[in-house]
Each structure stands twice: as C-alpha cells, then as structure tokens.
Amino acid sequence: MVRISDCIEKSEYEKTLRDSRNEYNENSFSNDSDIRMALAGNANVGKSVIFNYLTGSDQVVGNWPGKTVKRAEGNLQYEGQGIHIIDLPGIYSFSTFSMEEIVSREYIAHENPDVVINVLDASVLERNLFFTLQLMEMEVPMIVCVNQMDIARQKGLEIDINKLEKALGVPVIPTVAVRGEGLHKLLKQSIKVAKNNKKAEIIIEYGGEVEKVIQQLSTFLESEKVDIGCSKRWVAIKLLENDPEINKLVKSKSNRAIQYANHLAHGLEQIHEEPSFAIMAAERYSLANRIAAGAQNQTEFKITLSEKLDRILIHPIYGHFTSAMVILGLLVWTFLLGNFISGLITHAMSFFQPVNPTLSGPAIAVLWNGALGGLVAGLTLIVPFVIPFYIMLSYIENSGLLTRVAFMMDSFMQKIGLHGKALIPLILGYGCSVPAIDSTRILETRRERLLAAFAITFAPCAARTIIILGLVAIFVSIWWALALYVLDIMIIFIMGKIALKAMPGESTGLIMEMHSLRLPSSSVIIKQTWNRTKSLTYLVFPIFIVGSAIIQLFYVMGVLGPISNFMAPLTVGWLKLPVFAGILLIVGIVRKEFVLLTLVSFVGTDLSLALTSVQFIVLAIIGMLYIPCLSTISILIREFGLKAASVISAANLITAILVGGIAAQILSIFL
Amino acid sequence: MSSEKPLSENVEEYLEVLYKLSLEEQPVKTTKISKMLNIAPPSVTQMIKKLERDGYVHYSPYKGVNLTEEGYKIASSITRKHRLLERFLYDVLKIKKEKIHDQACEMEHALSDDAERALCHLLEHPDECPDDEELIPVCDFQFKTCEECLNRRQEEVNEVGKRDKNLVSITNLKKHENGKVSFIRGDYKVIRRLMDMGITIGAIISVLEIAPFKGPVELLVRGSNLALGRNIAKNVFVEIVRENTCEKDGALSHG
Structure with a gap:
C-alpha cells in the first residue's frame, strides 16, 4: 500500500511560522491601520506573480506543488492606504495533511485577514472552484481572481465573469497576471471588500441531506455555544469530515457536539455508503462542476502548444531523451557559463596572491591567506556556477518542464524508494548540496527526505565537479573525468539502494498536477534566483571565511603535519597517495575546493609534478565522496538532527575509503 | 403515579410499563397493565385505545397490546x-x-x-x-x-466506493480510454488527496499518457492534468465508459 505522509511535525511547523518574516518587512509590520490581504489558491495559479507585481518583494515563486512553504509577506502603499499582503502556499484543500495546508488554514481561520484573494486558474476552473467552495465555507471576506485567462482562451474556453460572480456571491475579477492585466482593478476591489468587511452575499448550499445535516449541526453548535473563533458552518462541516484538529478543539468545549456530529455523520454514511469525507468531497465537486459548467463556455476545442509539446516531452520513448536533454542542458549551461564567469572573476581578483607566512607573520597569514582567501575562493568558485544554475533551474521549474522530467523519471526514482518529485533535490544537488537538502522539504515523509538527502550527499555538486575537472580533466584526461561522473551516479544509485534496505518503509506515490507549459516571467526568475543565491551566500560564506582562516591558523601553528603523518597508513598505505594528502583531506572538510586550493599552494600550479595519474584519480574519488562539506553537515544537522548527520557522514567516509582504495589497487595495475 | 399528570407523561408511563411487560410476554394483557399501574381496567383500555390512535401500539381486544416501532x-x-x-x-x-x-x-x-x-x-x-x-x-x-x-471512526478507511465485477484498474486502460471512478483503495491519506484533486467516486477520467517501465499515468480529470504514480494508479478502479461523449479536452469531464 502506498501512503502519503504525516508531514505535520509540530516543531517544524512552528519553525515555518517563525522563519516566515523576511527582513524586508521588519520595520513596517506593526502598522495596525494597514489592510491585511491574503493570497490563497491552488499551486501554479500565479499567486506569486500577483504578489511580486503588487509588492515588488523578493519572494520565491516555484512551480512545484507546495513550493512556497515559507510564508512570504510584503507591503505596498495604494492611494495613501498601507496594505500588507501575505502569499499563502498553493494548496488544493484544507485537510491538514501537509504543512502548507495547516499554515494556510491557521492563518485564514485565526488571524482573520481583512480580505482573502482567492486566485483561480481560469483554464482549470472546476478543480479550482473546489478550493473556492472550501474558502467560502469559512465565511471570510473574500474576492475571487480568475487568473490565466489567456491560457483559458488558448484552450478555447470563454468564462462569463458575471455568471460566476452571481453564482458565488463575491466579486470576481479576470486577470492575466504575467502581463499585469486586471491587477489594478483586483487591488481596488480587494480594498473595497476589506474596508466594508464584506462577506459573501449568499451562503453556498450543498445538496439535500448533506445540507440538512450541516445546518442541523451548526444550529446545535450555536445552541451549545461552541465557539472556536470560526464560522459555525465551517466547524460543522469539518466535524462531519472528522477533521482531527477541529475535533480536538470542539471536544475541549463540548463532548456532546462531537457525539451529535458523529451521529449525524454516521447517518450520512448509512445513506451514501461512503465515508463522510468522500461524501463532502463529491458534494463540493458536484457543486463546483455545476458552477463551472454554468460560467464557462467551450467555444472550440483547441490543441494548445503546451499539449503539442507534451506529446514529445512525455512520449514513452522520446520523453526519456527530452528529459535527459533537460538535465544535461542544465549542467552544460552551468559549466560553460560558470567557467566563463569564474575566469572573469579570477582575472579581476588577480591582485590576490597568498603571502608567505614566514615573511609576513602568522596574523597576516591567517587574515590574508585564510579569511580573504576563503572569500576569494567563494567568489570565484561558488557564485559563478550557482547563479547560472539557479537561473536555468528557475526556467525549468517555472515553465513546467520539471514536472515532465519528474514524470519520466518516476519509475527510475522509485527504485531508490523515492518518487519523481525527488528528482528536484537531486538535480539541485548537482549545484550545491546545501540548497538541495533544503529543498527536500517538498517531499512528504521524513524517511523520504532522509533518503533523498543521503543520495544528495553523494551527488557531484559544483565543488566536486571542480575537483574532478581541476584534478582529472586537466591532468589526466577529460574521459577519465567523465568516467568519474558516471561512477558517482552509479554510487548514488547503489547507496540509495542500500539506504532503502537500511530504512525500510512504504514508499510514497506520486500525485502531481501537470499544468500547462508556459514561458515564465523573467522578473519572477530574477527574484527567485536572487533569493536563492542570497540565502546560500548567507549560509556558506561565513563558514567559508572562518573555516579557511582556522585551517590557515592550523597550518601556521604546524599541527597539520603530525595529523597527516598519523593518517599515513590510510592515505599512503591503502590509497597510495602522498603523505600530504592527509592535510588536503582535513582542509577539504570545510569546502571541498580547498583540496585543490591547498594542493596548489603546496606544489604550485603544475600539479602533475607531484602526483601520478592514478593518484589524481584516487584523490578526486576521495575528495568527491569522503565527507559532506561543513555547510552540508550543518544543514543536515538542522534538518535531521545530529545522529542522522553523523550516520550520513560516516557512510560517506566509508564509501570513499572503500571505492578510493579499490580504485587505487586496480588502477595502479593498468596505468 | 397519579392521574393528574400531564398527558405526555402519562403516555410515557404506559409505554414504559408496556416495554417492561412485553419483555415477558407478547401481546401484553391489559389486566397486567392495570395491575402494575394500579389503575382500573376500563381506564386502561381507554388509554390503550388512545395510544393506538396515536400510533404507539396495536390493540386487539381480548388478546392484548403490542408496541409499534414508534412506541x-x-x-x-x-x-x-x-x-x-x-x-x-x-x-x-x-x-x-x-x-x-x-x-x-x-x-x-x-x-x-x-x-x-x-x-x-x-x-x-x-x-x-x-x-x-x-x-x-x-x-x-x-x-x-x-x-x-x-x-467515532478513528476511521482510517482504506477503500472507498463499491467493488464491482466489471471494474478495471486505470493502469489497465489504454491511452485515450475513459472511465468512471468507482472504487479506490489504498492509504487513507492517499485516498483523501486523490479526492481533493478531483478523483471522487463517479468522476470521469481519461487516460492521456502511460509512462513505460511502470512509470506514472497521466490523467485528465475535471479539466486538469494529473500524474499518478503507478502504485497509486493501480488502486483506482473504473468502469470503462465506451461512448466517447466526453470531449477529451473539455473542462466539463464530470458527468
């Protein structure tokens, strides 16, 4: 049996809420006269585009269902009126099965925004209305924004806004957010709704016995004076659905309300022979269907460009090629552009030359060689590769290409106990493990997140690529470098299999919306890239600078020599490397690139004077695998705790020693 | 147990006694009722007739009294x-x-x-x-x-809908075939998630693409394209809808 997770881990949830406020808004938060607006709706309907347009803030826009887990807030001034906007995560329902759903529900139910802007995808009206109906149950002041009208038109769908407005009893505004169409009107109307605290003019009623039972229960709640601060009708519906959170809240006030609710729900279940949640879902959908059918008119059936592309992208045969092309394209683009930019920066930084500690004294050496050296290394090695990578990844994500790749890769990923969605963190892992591990949050269970994070620690990140390129591609041959890449992918797969054996459990299935392909807005791409680069920089650069300084300090103090001698049986005996390899491996814990940097500082730029081909390859293998870098370890601890982080690190180390040693033994015969 | 009680209470007393006596024998003799309530038999008969008019009992003279379902x-x-x-x-x-x-x-x-x-x-x-x-x-x-x-129902149901003989799993459908969702089994949360995404009992789905190597299935449901992993899709059972009335691109694919 396949399952979806318990992803509601309370501490994590609280953390999400804590993390939510970005410094952008810090100074303007306390303004009580501000109108508070909340953007709510399904994933990929363009909420974040609207949010960006209105606030101009730095918020992450993703195409992955549930990408905007973090709460994004922003402020704007409109005709002298201060407005505070919150962009809620994209969700399909309010059934507390994911953190996104809880965050959204808690916010709407308990923080009472002045107006909820429900954003719909005009091209998938019925499914979107299912969520609208749930919002309406909560009886909050709201306005409906029918977005992506252009995509609906491309599909040949015409939407009668007036009819929709009449059926829902709330203002409805058509928009094309990527082009800014209709957003001005949306803002104006939202302010009006917020100021008048205008709730829906009508209560949308469900069918026959379901409606009767809802009303019976809400009347009962009224008479029992059960008040948990939200609409009685909504509480009644949630009780009938047996929602655990609401159940708990009501139980603390009145046992009898629970009994009565159970009694009524049981009655309904007897009639329909289905569990009550299924009855409610069907009821909402049949209403959504009726409203959608009444308001939209399919004038003609057009096959959109997106559908034509899909015929290739997820074609049983070609689809694999296109998927491989997408991944390969991402990597090639990153390396080509990254190399170019890296060259430019290195040139600009050429003033930086390490000083000789014996001449300058230890303090200068630590500061100049260590701290500043770390900064320069970060600027020349991380930034150039990460920015192009993030830009292209954003395009792939926001266009919807990534969902197609995940679709094609699902069966492969299932082999290591993950589903197609887990491909995202793995691909991210090609850039840097830190954001990749951060993005494992899109997976449902802790077990899956751990499996993915484990695989990521083996993935050839930018730093590992630099080692492979810097050691093997330059001094041995490009083919050996490629072979190491292939070896690394094999190791990921094998280790994934082993981890799956070590952590048995039921695997999660894929349930993913494949929305229409589209050209993403470049402002969204730029903001997303900026946001990601910024958070990575904040995490990595301090470690880089401090770590580099500490290593330099050790070097000046002369403690590295004894340590590398101590490690000699391993490095020289088993791995057949020079004695100083021990030092390389210690400094590499901070950042893997330091392996290369330190080596250069020992022997000069022509490394082939110090190492043989076999040693290059073995050193590259060891450097690639032996331990996650300090930043990765710190994010592993943050996400999974000390124990899991230690186990993962140990597994890395053992794999590295085994694979490196075997390679050293075998290769020394041939080369 | 005085006779000045309001009628409804009086009725309740009679029914209570009838309940107790009918556990011993049925029909209940009026004399037994009269003895138990300490009321003269003619008054009892009169009351029983009233109860019969109100639909609480069946009374057959000389045999006795039976409680109706309501009674x-x-x-x-x-x-x-x-x-x-x-x-x-x-x-x-x-x-x-x-x-x-x-x-x-x-x-x-x-x-x-x-x-x-x-x-x-x-x-x-x-x-x-x-x-x-x-x-x-x-x-x-x-x-x-x-x-x-x-x-109640710490219900973690793992199936919804009715099993039927002619149901097929959607993984057995061919490309562009349509089906009406009739039975879903699997984890409780998977079922709920499927329902949230529009795969409710009675919804019409159409298969758009089936990825090879036991890959996912892409469906059209309620106007949206949905990818389901194979191990979820195989547990969604449909009744095949032969007549191709539902336009494959229509948002109105729900009947």
Whole structure:
C-alpha cells in the first residue's frame, strides 16, 4: 500500500511560522491601520506573480506543488492606504495533511485577514472552484481572481465573469497576471471588500441531506455555544469530515457536539455508503462542476502548444531523451557559463596572491591567506556556477518542464524508494548540496527526505565537479573525468539502494498536477534566483571565511603535519597517495575546493609534478565522496538532527575509503 | 403515579410499563397493565385505545397490546432514562434503594436526550439498573459501543466506493480510454488527496499518457492534468465508459 505522509511535525511547523518574516518587512509590520490581504489558491495559479507585481518583494515563486512553504509577506502603499499582503502556499484543500495546508488554514481561520484573494486558474476552473467552495465555507471576506485567462482562451474556453460572480456571491475579477492585466482593478476591489468587511452575499448550499445535516449541526453548535473563533458552518462541516484538529478543539468545549456530529455523520454514511469525507468531497465537486459548467463556455476545442509539446516531452520513448536533454542542458549551461564567469572573476581578483607566512607573520597569514582567501575562493568558485544554475533551474521549474522530467523519471526514482518529485533535490544537488537538502522539504515523509538527502550527499555538486575537472580533466584526461561522473551516479544509485534496505518503509506515490507549459516571467526568475543565491551566500560564506582562516591558523601553528603523518597508513598505505594528502583531506572538510586550493599552494600550479595519474584519480574519488562539506553537515544537522548527520557522514567516509582504495589497487595495475 | 399528570407523561408511563411487560410476554394483557399501574381496567383500555390512535401500539381486544416501532422507540428511551437515573440516584447521590424508583419515575420525563447521554458518560456506560438489576436499554445512536460514539471512526478507511465485477484498474486502460471512478483503495491519506484533486467516486477520467517501465499515468480529470504514480494508479478502479461523449479536452469531464 502506498501512503502519503504525516508531514505535520509540530516543531517544524512552528519553525515555518517563525522563519516566515523576511527582513524586508521588519520595520513596517506593526502598522495596525494597514489592510491585511491574503493570497490563497491552488499551486501554479500565479499567486506569486500577483504578489511580486503588487509588492515588488523578493519572494520565491516555484512551480512545484507546495513550493512556497515559507510564508512570504510584503507591503505596498495604494492611494495613501498601507496594505500588507501575505502569499499563502498553493494548496488544493484544507485537510491538514501537509504543512502548507495547516499554515494556510491557521492563518485564514485565526488571524482573520481583512480580505482573502482567492486566485483561480481560469483554464482549470472546476478543480479550482473546489478550493473556492472550501474558502467560502469559512465565511471570510473574500474576492475571487480568475487568473490565466489567456491560457483559458488558448484552450478555447470563454468564462462569463458575471455568471460566476452571481453564482458565488463575491466579486470576481479576470486577470492575466504575467502581463499585469486586471491587477489594478483586483487591488481596488480587494480594498473595497476589506474596508466594508464584506462577506459573501449568499451562503453556498450543498445538496439535500448533506445540507440538512450541516445546518442541523451548526444550529446545535450555536445552541451549545461552541465557539472556536470560526464560522459555525465551517466547524460543522469539518466535524462531519472528522477533521482531527477541529475535533480536538470542539471536544475541549463540548463532548456532546462531537457525539451529535458523529451521529449525524454516521447517518450520512448509512445513506451514501461512503465515508463522510468522500461524501463532502463529491458534494463540493458536484457543486463546483455545476458552477463551472454554468460560467464557462467551450467555444472550440483547441490543441494548445503546451499539449503539442507534451506529446514529445512525455512520449514513452522520446520523453526519456527530452528529459535527459533537460538535465544535461542544465549542467552544460552551468559549466560553460560558470567557467566563463569564474575566469572573469579570477582575472579581476588577480591582485590576490597568498603571502608567505614566514615573511609576513602568522596574523597576516591567517587574515590574508585564510579569511580573504576563503572569500576569494567563494567568489570565484561558488557564485559563478550557482547563479547560472539557479537561473536555468528557475526556467525549468517555472515553465513546467520539471514536472515532465519528474514524470519520466518516476519509475527510475522509485527504485531508490523515492518518487519523481525527488528528482528536484537531486538535480539541485548537482549545484550545491546545501540548497538541495533544503529543498527536500517538498517531499512528504521524513524517511523520504532522509533518503533523498543521503543520495544528495553523494551527488557531484559544483565543488566536486571542480575537483574532478581541476584534478582529472586537466591532468589526466577529460574521459577519465567523465568516467568519474558516471561512477558517482552509479554510487548514488547503489547507496540509495542500500539506504532503502537500511530504512525500510512504504514508499510514497506520486500525485502531481501537470499544468500547462508556459514561458515564465523573467522578473519572477530574477527574484527567485536572487533569493536563492542570497540565502546560500548567507549560509556558506561565513563558514567559508572562518573555516579557511582556522585551517590557515592550523597550518601556521604546524599541527597539520603530525595529523597527516598519523593518517599515513590510510592515505599512503591503502590509497597510495602522498603523505600530504592527509592535510588536503582535513582542509577539504570545510569546502571541498580547498583540496585543490591547498594542493596548489603546496606544489604550485603544475600539479602533475607531484602526483601520478592514478593518484589524481584516487584523490578526486576521495575528495568527491569522503565527507559532506561543513555547510552540508550543518544543514543536515538542522534538518535531521545530529545522529542522522553523523550516520550520513560516516557512510560517506566509508564509501570513499572503500571505492578510493579499490580504485587505487586496480588502477595502479593498468596505468 | 397519579392521574393528574400531564398527558405526555402519562403516555410515557404506559409505554414504559408496556416495554417492561412485553419483555415477558407478547401481546401484553391489559389486566397486567392495570395491575402494575394500579389503575382500573376500563381506564386502561381507554388509554390503550388512545395510544393506538396515536400510533404507539396495536390493540386487539381480548388478546392484548403490542408496541409499534414508534412506541417501542419511545418506550425504550424512557426506560433507559429511568434506569440511568436510578443508577445516578443510587451511585452518585447515595439515595436509599427503596426510594430511587419513585424518584426516577418523576425525573425521567424531564430528562432531555442530551442530558441522558451526559449521564451515560458520567456513569461510565452502566448496563444494569440497581434496584432490580434490569438491563438498561441501549441508546439510540447508531454506534456499537459508547467509546465509538465519543471517538467515532478513528476511521482510517482504506477503500472507498463499491467493488464491482466489471471494474478495471486505470493502469489497465489504454491511452485515450475513459472511465468512471468507482472504487479506490489504498492509504487513507492517499485516498483523501486523490479526492481533493478531483478523483471522487463517479468522476470521469481519461487516460492521456502511460509512462513505460511502470512509470506514472497521466490523467485528465475535471479539466486538469494529473500524474499518478503507478502504485497509486493501480488502486483506482473504473468502469470503462465506451461512448466517447466526453470531449477529451473539455473542462466539463464530470458527468
């Protein structure tokens, strides 16, 4: 049996809420006269585009269902009126099965925004209305924004806004957010709704016995004076659905309300022979269907460009090629552009030359060689590769290409106990493990997140690529470098299999919306890239600078020599490397690139004077695998705790020693 | 048990007695009723006829009285209240056994259904009354046990819909075939998520693409494209819809 997770881990949830406020808004938060607006709706309907347009803030826009887990807030001034906007995560329902759903529900139910802007995808009206109906149950002041009208038109769908407005009893505004169409009107109307605290003019009623039972229960709640601060009708519906959170809240006030609710729900279940949640879902959908059918008119059936592309992208045969092309394209683009930019920066930084500690004294050496050296290394090695990578990844994500790749890769990923969605963190892992591990949050269970994070620690990140390129591609041959890449992918797969054996459990299935392909807005791409680069920089650069300084300090103090001698049986005996390899491996814990940097500082730029081909390859293998870098370890601890982080690190180390040693033994015969 | 009581209470008393006597024999002889209530037989007959008019009993002269379904419902409810009250008076208020019956008789008519349930929980669901150790009739909520009533359905159902002979799994559908969702099995949360995404019982789905190597299935449901992993898709069963009435691109794919 396949399952979806318990992803509601309370501490994590609280953390999400804590993390939510970005410094952008810090100074303007306390303004009580501000109108508070909340953007709510399904994933990929363009909420974040609207949010960006209105606030101009730095918020992450993703195409992955549930990408905007973090709460994004922003402020704007409109005709002298201060407005505070919150962009809620994209969700399909309010059934507390994911953190996104809880965050959204808690916010709407308990923080009472002045107006909820429900954003719909005009091209998938019925499914979107299912969520609208749930919002309406909560009886909050709201306005409906029918977005992506252009995509609906491309599909040949015409939407009668007036009819929709009449059926829902709330203002409805058509928009094309990527082009800014209709957003001005949306803002104006939202302010009006917020100021008048205008709730829906009508209560949308469900069918026959379901409606009767809802009303019976809400009347009962009224008479029992059960008040948990939200609409009685909504509480009644949630009780009938047996929602655990609401159940708990009501139980603390009145046992009898629970009994009565159970009694009524049981009655309904007897009639329909289905569990009550299924009855409610069907009821909402049949209403959504009726409203959608009444308001939209399919004038003609057009096959959109997106559908034509899909015929290739997820074609049983070609689809694999296109998927491989997408991944390969991402990597090639990153390396080509990254190399170019890296060259430019290195040139600009050429003033930086390490000083000789014996001449300058230890303090200068630590500061100049260590701290500043770390900064320069970060600027020349991380930034150039990460920015192009993030830009292209954003395009792939926001266009919807990534969902197609995940679709094609699902069966492969299932082999290591993950589903197609887990491909995202793995691909991210090609850039840097830190954001990749951060993005494992899109997976449902802790077990899956751990499996993915484990695989990521083996993935050839930018730093590992630099080692492979810097050691093997330059001094041995490009083919050996490629072979190491292939070896690394094999190791990921094998280790994934082993981890799956070590952590048995039921695997999660894929349930993913494949929305229409589209050209993403470049402002969204730029903001997303900026946001990601910024958070990575904040995490990595301090470690880089401090770590580099500490290593330099050790070097000046002369403690590295004894340590590398101590490690000699391993490095020289088993791995057949020079004695100083021990030092390389210690400094590499901070950042893997330091392996290369330190080596250069020992022997000069022509490394082939110090190492043989076999040693290059073995050193590259060891450097690639032996331990996650300090930043990765710190994010592993943050996400999974000390124990899991230690186990993962140990597994890395053992794999590295085994694979490196075997390679050293075998290769020394041939080369 | 005086005759000055309001009619409804009087009716309740009669039904209560009938409930008790009908456990011994059916139909219940009017003489037995008269003896038990200490009322003259002609008055009893008169009352029984009234009860019959109101639809609570069937009365056949010389044979006796049977409770109708409606009558039985009221009778068992009032008996239940009576005996719960007896327990309450005896267990909680520590009133002497001899006095509790008459006291309960007075109180039972004023006890609301909600109060009855609360009493039942307070007394931790007793099954017998103290004076003559008679069974307390079960409450009319449709639950097997009292715990079930309070906690309900910690239902983690793992199937929804009806199994039927001619159902096929959507993984057995071919490209562009349509089906009407009839039965889903699997993890509770998977089922709920599927329903949230529009795969409810009765929804029409159409298969758009099936990825090879046991890959996912892409469906069109309610105008949206949805990818389901193979191991989820195989547990969604449909009735094949042959006539191609549903336009494959229509947003109105729900019948």
